[in-house]
Every structure is written in C-alpha cells, then in structure tokens.
Amino acid sequence: MFDAIEKLKEYVSYQSVSADSAYKEGMGQTRDFVAKMLGDLGLSVEIVDTQKHPIVMARRTGDPSWPHVVIYGHYDVQPVDPIELWETSPFEATIKGDRIYGRGTADNKGPQMAHIAAVAELLEEHPDVPLRLTFIIEGEEEIGSPSLLPLLVERKEELSEADMVLLSDTLSPTADQIAVTVGLRGIVEMEFELVGPKSDLHSGLHGGAVYNPLQAMAEICASLHTADNRVNISGFYDDVTDVEDWEREELAGLGTNIEAYAASVGVEALHPVTGYTPFEAIRYMPTLEFNGLWGGYTGEGSKTIVPAKATVKITCRLVGNQKPDVIGKLVSEALMKRVPQGLKGKVKLGHTGVPYLVVPPNRPNTPKDQSEILAKAYEATESAVTDVFGKKPLFLREGGSIPIIADVKRVTGLDSVMIGLFLPEDNLHAPNESMSLEVLKKGIQVSKRILKAVAGV
Amino acid sequence: MFDAIEKLKEYVSYQSVSADSAYKEGMGQTRDFVAKMLGDLGLSVEIVDTQKHPIVMARRTGDPSWPHVVIYGHYDVQPVDPIELWETSPFEATIKGDRIYGRGTADNKGPQMAHIAAVAELLEEHPDVPLRLTFIIEGEEEIGSPSLLPLLVERKEELSEADMVLLSDTLSPTADQIAVTVGLRGIVEMEFELVGPKSDLHSGLHGGAVYNPLQAMAEICASLHTADNRVNISGFYDDVTDVEDWEREELAGLGTNIEAYAASVGVEALHPVTGYTPFEAIRYMPTLEFNGLWGGYTGEGSKTIVPAKATVKITCRLVGNQKPDVIGKLVSEALMKRVPQGLKGKVKLGHTGVPYLVVPPNRPNTPKDQSEILAKAYEATESAVTDVFGKKPLFLREGGSIPIIADVKRVTGLDSVMIGLFLPEDNLHAPNESMSLEVLKKGIQVSKRILKAVAGV
Numbered sequence: 003m004f005d006a007i008e009k010l011k012e013y014v015s016y017q018s019v020s021a022d023s024a025y026k027e028g029m030g031q032t033r034d035f036v037a038k039m040l041g042d043l044g045l046s047v048e049i050v051d052t053q054k055h056p057i058v059m060a061r062r063t064g065d066p067s068w069p070h071v072v073i074y075g076h077y078d079v080q081p082v083d084p085i086e087l088w089e090t091s092p093f094e095a096t097i098k099g100d101r102i103y104g105r106g107t108a109d110n111k112g113p114q115m116a117h118i119a120a121v122a123e124l125l126e127e128h129p130d131v132p133l134r135l136t137f138i139i140e141g142e143e144e145i146g147s148p149s150l151l152p153l154l155v156e157r158k159e160e161l162s163e164a165d166m167v168l169l170s171d172t173l174s175p176t177a178d179q180i181a182v183t184v185g186l187r188g189i190v191e192m193e194f195e196l197v198g199p200k201s202d203l204h205s206g207l208h209g210g211a212v213y214n215p216l217q218a219m220a221e222i223c224a225s226l227h228t229a230d231n232r233v234n235i236s237g238f239y240d241d242v243t244d245v246e247d248w249e250r251e252e253l254a255g256l257g258t259n260i261e262a263y264a265a266s267v268g269v270e271a272l273h274p275v276t277g278y279t280p281f282e283a284i285r286y287m288p289t290l291e292f293n294g295l296w297g298g299y300t301g302e303g304s305k306t307i308v309p310a311k312a313t314v315k316i317t318c319r320l321v322g323n324q325k326p327d328v329i330g331k332l333v334s335e336a337l338m339k340r341v342p343q344g345l346k347g348k349v350k351l352g353h354t355g356v357p358y359l360v361v362p363p364n365r366p367n368t369p370k371d372q373s374e375i376l377a378k379a380y381e382a383t384e385s386a387v388t389d390v391f392g393k394k395p396l397f398l399r400e401g402g403s404i405p406i407i408a409d410v411k412r413v414t415g416l417d418s419v420m421i422g423l424f425l426p427e428d429n430l431h432a433p434n435e436s437m438s439l440e441v442l443k444k445g446i447q448v449s450k451r452i453l454k455a456v457a458g459v
Numbered sequence: 460m461f462d463a464i465e466k467l468k469e470y471v472s473y474q475s476v477s478a479d480s481a482y483k484e485g486m487g488q489t490r491d492f493v494a495k496m497l498g499d500l501g502l503s504v505e506i507v508d509t510q511k512h513p514i515v516m517a518r519r520t521g522d523p524s525w526p527h528v529v530i531y532g533h534y535d536v537q538p539v540d541p542i543e544l545w546e547t548s549p550f551e552a553t554i555k556g557d558r559i560y561g562r563g564t565a566d567n568k569g570p571q572m573a574h575i576a577a578v579a580e581l582l583e584e585h586p587d588v589p590l591r592l593t594f595i596i597e598g599e600e601e602i603g604s605p606s607l608l609p610l611l612v613e614r615k616e617e618l619s620e621a622d623m624v625l626l627s628d629t630l631s632p633t634a635d636q637i638a639v640t641v642g643l644r645g646i647v648e649m650e651f652e653l654v655g656p657k658s659d660l661h662s663g664l665h666g667g668a669v670y671n672p673l674q675a676m677a678e679i680c681a682s683l684h685t686a687d688n689r690v691n692i693s694g695f696y697d698d699v700t701d702v703e704d705w706e707r708e709e710l711a712g713l714g715t716n717i718e719a720y721a722a723s724v725g726v727e728a729l730h731p732v733t734g735y736t737p738f739e740a741i742r743y744m745p746t747l748e749f750n751g752l753w754g755g756y757t758g759e760g761s762k763t764i765v766p767a768k769a770t771v772k773i774t775c776r777l778v779g780n781q782k783p784d785v786i787g788k789l790v791s792e793a794l795m796k797r798v799p800q801g802l803k804g805k806v807k808l809g810h811t812g813v814p815y816l817v818v819p820p821n822r823p824n825t826p827k828d829q830s831e832i833l834a835k836a837y838e839a840t841e842s843a844v845t846d847v848f849g850k851k852p853l854f855l856r857e858g859g860s861i862p863i864i865a866d867v868k869r870v871t872g873l874d875s876v877m878i879g880l881f882l883p884e885d886n887l888h889a890p891n892e893s894m895s896l897e898v899l900k901k902g903i904q905v906s907k908r909i910l911k912a913v914a915g916v
Binding site: 189198203301304306315 | 576623650657666669676678682684725745749751754755765766776799800859
C-alpha cells in the first residue's frame with residue numbers, strides 16, 4: 003500500500019534547490035527517489051539529460067486505443083533563505099496538526115504526490131486499467147524550465163498522441179473552494195534604455211540646455227497609458243478575446259471583496275482598466291507594467307547632475323490571442339517612436355510566453371472539436387471536487403503566466419487540467435512552506451476519480 | 460620677495476582632503492602653512508574653530524576710512540581618486556611647460572595664490588597703502604562650506620563694514636578670454652517618494668488591479684514640464700527677473716557654437732526652454748531637473764513585479780529673485796497635488812541656496828546706490844584684464860550655484876568680484892589637475908591693479 007504522506011516526507015528530505023549548484027548532490031538524490039518511486043509502481047523510467055538537471059520521464063504503455071494522460075510535476079524547489087525565519091528544518095518534513103511543513107511541501111512535491119498516489123492506488127485496485135500514463139517530472143521549474151520546451155519539441159510525436167495533461171501547480175483560494183485554472187496570461191519582457199549626454203553632466207553648468215533622460219523617460223512612460231488605464235498603443239488590444247458570461251459568473255463565485263483586497267495589498271484605492279473590476283482586470287485584460295526604472299544618482303543625499311541615461315524594465319501580460327512577438331514589436335516601436343531629438347533609445351526584448359485558455363465542456367464557447375477524453379476529465383474534476391471537497395470547483399482564468407502550459411498546447415496540441423492544490427497560507431517560495439494534509443488526501447481522491455473517468459473504470 | 464610659484468608648490472604639497480578624515484594631519488599642516496604665509500606678510504592671523512576644519516582669518520587693519528577688501532579662498536581640496544590615472548604625484552607639484560600639476564593647483568590654491576601674491580607685492584611696493592584686508596580661507600569648501608555661514612553670522616558686524624569681496628573660484632572659457640562672474644543660480648533640493656502597495660507585488664497575481672508607483676511617478680514627473688520645456692507649475696516664474704541686453708551682448712562675446720557644444724556633451728540636439736539659446740537658458744532661466752529616479756527591480760534580467768514605491772531626486776536651479784523656500788514649497792505642493800488615489804506621496808526638502816546677481820557699474824540696471832569702491836574694483840578689473848590678458852573680460856552670469864556668495868550678500872550686504880582664473884582644461888575635481896602659470900602670473904597683476912585701484916595708490 004502506497005503511503006503518500008511517508009513518501010512526501012522522504013521526498014522533502016532530499017535537498018533539491020535547482021538554482022544553487024551547491025545542491026547538485028541533493029538534486030541527484032531527489033531524482034533517484036522519484037525514479038525509484040515511479041519505477042516501483044511498475045512504470046518504465048527514463049532519465050532525460052538536460053543542460054542542468056535531468057528530467058524524469060516514466061511511462062505506463064499499453065494499447066494505442068487506451069486513453070493517454072501526461073502528468074506533469076517538478077522535483078526542484080526554491081532556495082530556503084532566509085533560513086533563520088524557518089520554525090522547522092526546511093528539509094525535514096514536520097507534521098503539526100493538519101499541516102506538513104518543509105520546502106517543497108506545497109510547491110510542488112505535495113500536490114504532485116496527489117497524482118502519484120492516485121496512480122498507485124488506481125494500479126493497485128485495477129492492475130489492468132486501460133490507461134496509458136506518461137509522467138514528466140522536471141528539475142528546472144524554479145529556474146524557468148529551460149529544458150522543457152526542447153523536450154516537448156524532441157518528443158513531439160510521442161506526446162502529441164496523448165489526450166491531455168494533468169497537473170497541480172496552481173492556487174485555490176481556500177481549502178473548501180478549489181479552483182481549476184482554465185486560463186493563464188502570456189508575457190513579454192523588455193528593457194528600454196534612453197541615452198542622453200555622453201556622461202552625467204553638472205546640472206549647474208548644463209542644466210536647462212540638455213534634455214534630461216529621466217524627464218524624457220517619464221514623458222515616454224507616462225504616455226503609455228490612457229486616463230482609463232488602457233495601454234495607449236495602437237493595435238495593442240486587437241487580439242484580446244471577449245470574456246464569456248459564464249466566466250464572470252465563476253469569478254463572482256469567488257465572493258471577492260474589493261475593499262478587503264485593497265487592504266490586503268496595502269492601498270486605499272485600486273486602479274483597474276475602466277469597465278472591469280480589479281479581479282476581472284487581473285484575469286481578462288493585458289497589462290503594460292513598469293517593473294523597474296532607474297537613472298542618475300540614487301544614493302544618500304543629493305548629486306546635482308543631468309544623468310547620462312535612464313532605463314526601464316517593462317513586462318506586458320497578455321491574454322486571448324495576443325502574441326508575445328507581435329506585442330513586443332508594437333511596444334518597441336511605440337517606445338522608439340517616442341524618443342525625442344537629442345536622445346537615443348534602445349529596446350532589448352526578453353523572455354516571452356504565450357497566453358493560454360482552455361474552455362471546459364458544455365460552455366457556450368466550448369470548441370466543437372474538444373476531445374472526449376478532455377471533456378470527461380473536466381466533468382470528473384467537477385463532480386469529484388464537488389463530492390470530495392464539498393463544493394463545486396470554480397473554473398477560473400488566472401493573471402499569472404505558466405508559459406510551459408501554452409507551450410505544451412502549441413507543440414503537442416494538448417490541453418491541461420490544472421487543479422489548485424496549494425493555498426494562500428501555504429507560504430510558497432517563503433519560509434515555513436507547508437501543505438494541508440486534508441487537501442493532499444482529498445487531492446488523491448479527486449485525481450483518482452479523474453483517471454478512472456478517463457480510463458472508463 | 461614673495462615667490463608665488465614656490466609658495467604654490469609648497470601649498471600643494473600639504474595634503475588637505477577635507478572629505479577624508481585620514482587627511483586630518485595634512486589639513487592641519489596646510490592650515491599652519493597658510494597662517495604662516497599670511498602672518499609673514501604682516502597680517503594678524505586668527506584660527507577660527509569649526510566643527511571640522513578651522514577657518515584661517517588674517518587681517519590688515521587700519522584707519523576706518525580706508526577701503527576694506529575681504530579676500531576669500533579655501534585651503535581644502537578634492538580627493539585624489541582615481542589615483543592610478545594621475546601622471547604625476549598629486550601632492551608633489553610638478554611643472555611641465557606652462558602648467559603646474561597637482562591636486563588643488565586650480566581649485567583653489569593657485570587662483571587664491573594670485574590674490575595672496577598680489578597682496579605681498581602691494582605691501583612690498585607700498586608698505587603704507589591705505590587698505591584694510593581680511594582674508595577668509597576656509598577648509599570645508601569641498602564638503603559644502605557648513606561652517607562659513609555661521610562665521611558670517613557671528614562676524615556680521617565686522618564684515619558688514621567691509622566694502623567688497625574678491626575671489627577667484629570660477630571658470631574662464633580660455634586663457635585669452637577671462638570671465639568675471641556676476642550671477643549664480645540658486646538651488647533647492649528635494650526628494651519625492653511615492654508609495655503604493657505595502658510590498659512589491661507579483662505582477663501576474665496583481666498586475667492590472669493596482670496603480671503601479673512607477674507609472675504614477677512617470678505621469679507626475681512628465682507633467683512638470685510643458686512642451687516648450689518650461690516648468691509647468693503655477694507661480695514658478697513669478698520672481699524670475701528680466702535679462703538685460705548688455706548681458707546678452709556679453710554672452711554673445713563668448714562666441715559659443717551650439718553644434719560644438721552639443722557635440723561636446725555628446726548629444727545631437729539640445730533642449731533649452733523655448734525663446735532662449737542653450738547658453739542663455741543655462742544662465743538666465745531656472746530649471747526643475749531630475750537628478751535620480753528609481754523604483755522596482757533594477758538588477759540583471761527581469762523580475763515580474765508591481766513595485767511598492769518609486770523615488771525621485773529633484774533640484775531646481777533658481778535665478779533672479781526666486782526664493783528657495785518659496786520654490787521648494789511650490790514644487791512640493793505641485794507634486795503632492797498630483798498624487799493619484801491609491802498612492803501616498805512624501806516630499807523631503809534638502810539644501811537650498813539663494814541666487815546671486817551683481818550688476819557692474821555703468822550698466823542701465825546698475826543700482827543707483829552701488830558703492831564707489833565696488834564700482835572702482837569692477838572698473839579696475841575690466842581695464843586690468845584688458846591690459847594684462849589682452850582682451851576685455853566678459854561679465855557673465857553662470858549656471859552653477861555658489862550659495863556662499865549669496866549668503867555673504869544676504870548676511871553682510873557685500874558684493875563679490877569673481878575673476879575666473881581656472882580653465883576648462885584644468886581638470887578640476889579630476890586626475891591631473893593643473894593650472895597655467897601664465898594665467899597665475901597675469902592673475903597676480905590683475906589682482907594687484909584691483910587692490911591698488913580700490914586703495915587709490
């Protein structure tokens with residue numbers, strides 16, 4: 003009998019900080035543990051070499067007519083700093099009440115364990131279940147999954163003939179209210195540099211004669227939004243798709259409170275684009291956000307200079323059919339067009355991610371050609387979550403970006419079922435990360451019901 | 460016989476870096492040297508204690524009917540870093556061709572020596588010259604002269620009955636074209652902080668709902684100038700005084716070339732306020748300059764955040780009758796009025812300096828009550844420079860700020876005669892500082908003629 007909690011405790015004990023080369027040995031031990039755990043379930047394990055931390059793939063093959071589910075997870079975790087704020091040892095899983103503490107308990111070893119345990123139970127109960135499985139457990143998620151897209155491309159043929167992806171690496175608002183993520187925003191990053199004089203100038207000797215790059219930068223940045231907080235670039239919204247009524251209804255189910263939200267982030271008023279609530283704006287609308295801006299003297303006291311240059315980091319979050327390359331080009335051109343005489347501009351484009359949207363079955367806008375197996379998985383998710391957690395899940399778009407989900411769709415054509423098994427109080431990426439054991443246990447039941455529904459047993 | 464060059468070599472050899480406490484001994488040696496040098500001329504020396512580096516005062520007293528000239532200088536110098544770029548030892552004065560190299564040769568030990576040597580020669584030639592003198596040689600100029608205003612206030616009675624101040628701590632454009640500085644811009648510094656959410660927010664989870672402080676900062680800063688580059692704050696220009704035709708004519712005498720100036724600062728176009736040349740704008744117009752601006756993530760790569768706050772450092776250069784306190788209040792109010800809902804603003808005011816303007820005699824706007832002695836000094840300056848340097852000096856306002864000149868005027872009522880004895884190529888505040896020996900020698904002659912004219916000998 004597979005003991006999910008014992009397995010999770012052992013999983014957490016392996017120190018798999020992918021960002022820090024000091025944890026190379028821990029990464030290897032964690033990988034070995036995952037490989038053995040999946041091998042013990044009767045799956046055939048393959049270790050796929052990558053530039054940094056190999057990917058564990060594990061397959062249950064079978065008749066080509068059997069449904070084929072890809073299960074995604076990652077065995078790497080965030081660094082543990084600041085270590086002094088931890089109340090328990092981060093790599094020694096500790097159970098207190100309903101919660102298990104330790105780095106990776108919630109992101110992603112615990113939620114991932116829900117699927118592994120579900121598979122273990124399913125195979126124990128139905129050794130001959132007509133279901134093909136492919137686990138992809140990567141070790142570079144916390145450093146941006148640089149090897150996953152190459153793997154998808156390399157294994158495109160094999161993966162394309164699967165039916166869907168199952169994963170749990172998203173948030174639910176509470177332990178009672180599970181969220182199923184059906185949309186993610188895309189992203190395009192850029193850095194814009196504005197260069198004026200060849201060096202910082204004495205503002206007494208030159209001030210008033212030379213265009214101050216910080217002034218020009220402020221003028222350019224200020225011109226990028228309209229008064230109703232839309233992005234002031236022609237064509238920016240061309241590929242934004244409509245929001246359906248059912249989506250607004252699901253979102254209303256969150257019971258969100260604008261005042262409480264404003265208080266939680268510490269502001270007295272919010273600033274969504276006109277016509278949208280803050281919660282809608284986060285999920286349904288693209289943004290152009292200034293992530294960092296700097297120029298001139300930023301130390302103590304004052305320095306009377308006209309600075310030589312100014313720089314801004316911008317990310318756009320994208321929705322619907324917006325394409326990062328197209329938006330990156332539009333924004334670059336808008337920036338460059340606004341550079342005044344006497345200054346030189348330069349844009350450097352960074353990472354991109356395509357937005358993702360999947361429509362559950364039986365919605366007015368469900369694609370007519372949606373696969374039966376994906377539809378079954380969504381229906382099973384809804385009924386299982388309702389039964390097990392006691393409340394219908396909400397099918398929600400989220401404002402964040404998980405570019406790999408859209409990459410999977412783009413490369414293999416597969417849609418994902420993303421069940422939120424971590425909660426706001428789980429302290430992801432922070433000290434004292436934990437997961438609710440109740441959520442873990444319920445997550446196993448839900449996962450098992452989804453897999454059974456897909457397999458038809 | 461006073462040997463100015465030998466004295467300057469010795470003066471430079473004493474290491475008087477006021478900003479660095481490691482040079483405490485050098486500061487004391489330098490002070491002793493100055494005291495002895497002035498004492499040897501027969502002046503009575505007083506060392507005035509200050510918080511950091513005492514001020515050397517030296518007096519030649521006499522009949523109250525004798526004219527009384529205050530001569531200002533500073534015995535401290537800038538740090539020598541980066542030392543590896545010096546071609547000679549900074550504290551070992553080295554003569555190559557017409558130039559003497561070493562820290563402080565141009566700022567201010569050399570130009571100051573022109574006045575000291577002039578006094579030495581004058582007293583040798585005319586031991587009974589009817590002239591009272593008060594040297595004020597401070598040791599904190601390079602750290603902002605914090606003790607000079609208190610000294611002026613403390614010695615107000617004594618100093619107020621003097622007739623004028625003579626100093627050389629300003630720039631001339633070339634060794635042939637001496638500039639006499641008749642105006643300096645004032646200054647008011649401030650820092651404006653704009654605070655949004657209580658911490659940096661994940662731009663996926665919150666982007667689109669919260670007013671980005673960098674966006675608001677850009678919008679506020681962009682609103683502070685009009686399209687013709689005037690400061691867009693009501694009342695800002697109320698106390699700016701007119702520029703006289705004679706001033707524009709003097710400035711035209713500089714023979715400045717806009718293209719050459721643009722090239723020298725490395726820009727393709729300049730950006731003065733409409734209606735003024737760049738050279739006029741620097742001298743005659745106030746500014747609102749962004750010296751530094753920062754917020755959010757400024758490191759390598761990207762960080763997808765809505766930053767918690769943004770900060771900007773602003774200095775306004777002031778002219779005419781603009782008062783730093785009034786302008787500081789106007790700008791603060793303009794900033795605070797522009798803070799949008801959902802953000803909090805805070806302004807911290809910094810140092811201030813009053814603008815300074817003196818009108819030479821025989822100009823249409825010369826004050827009717829201008830002192831005869833000041834008028835004599837200006838007339839002597841014009842004729843001596845014309846004779847000695849071969850070309851009429853230009854009487855110019857400058858764009859920089861020397862708040863102490865306005866403080867002297869404000870506290871004691873004294874105007875200053877500021878003869879530019881350093882040149883653009885002298886590398887002030889930089890490695891390989893030097894001074895032209897030719898300029899030094901001519902400076903001595905000019906100084907002596909001014910003092911003789913004032914004394915009537």
